[in-house]
Amino acid sequence: MKKLSSTKTRASRQAPAPPSGDVDPTSSNKFLSESRALFLTVSATVLVYANSLSGSFLFDDTKQIVGNPSLKSWGSVIGAFTSDVWAFQRQTLTADVPPPYYRPLFTIYLTVNYKLFGLWEPGWHLMNLLVHTLATAGVVVRRP
16 A cells, blocks of 8 residues: 555656647747747848848948048058057048047958958948848857
């Protein structure tokens, strides 16, 4: 008799098995698997930003890209770590120089883009689309 009651107690502590008709949430047959979520998110990102490929430079792009002579030289990569992002404009003595702020990776990004595309706007927008898509994919992809 004792043996039966201890078996019964042990069985009641175990988690019940899911009914045969239910889908296990950890199975690979989920409707929105990680690969589907990644595909949908990347597709949505590309669709949202694709209209920018035919656009021109806007806002501060004219000053930061077109009017920035330092982007033409790889020396700006080293200079990015020792000066602010608007340092090139201080040499022109214009009155509307924005306050200095330090963005070395941004300056390197601009220099690489300039070396790849020059002033060809679709190339710049394509690179921005790629960066946005990779950042979005990075948010969706989960590491265990």
